Amino acid sequence: MPWIIASFFRLLRLFAFMFSVLTTPLYVAILTYHYELIPKELLETLIISRSKVPFPPLIEALFLEITIELLREAGARLPTKVGLTVGIVGGIVIG
Incomplete structure (x- = not known):
């Protein structure tokens, strides 16, 4: 390159x-x-x-960061088809 x-x-x-x-x-x-x-x-x-929203912005942002990290790890560790499904559904739910 x-x-x-x-x-x-x-x-x-x-x-x-x-x-x-x-x-x-x-x-x-x-x-x-x-x-x-x-x-x-x-x-x-x-x-x-x-x-x-019952939480202050800091707690809300921490929950969002943790949720995104959990979805990313789940998508990487699960088998291919299940991992892709988890990633797509997680993106829809968060979005």
């Missing part, structure tokens, strides 16, 4: 890693401490939807 393509894929993996590591803490920080950064229309929708 040419070095330019390999470097591009390496950089793409780095950005994907940084995005996946920083997205959840950014979500929790904005919802908890910096809600003035969210536009008013979206903030009204978030307040209405957050009133029905």
Whole structure:
């Protein structure tokens, strides 16, 4: 593989890693401490939807991260057809 393509894929993996590591803490920080950064229309929708959730944003994000990790591990460890089914159903349920 040419070095330019390999470097591009390496950089793409780095950005994907940084995005996946920083997205959840950014979500929790904005919802908890910096809600003035969210536009008013979206903030009204978030307040209405957050009133029905019994957990704070941090616990909600932790549950979501654990659920995604469990689904990923289940999809990797189960036999091929069952693992694919678990991955698809899990993606539909979370989405």
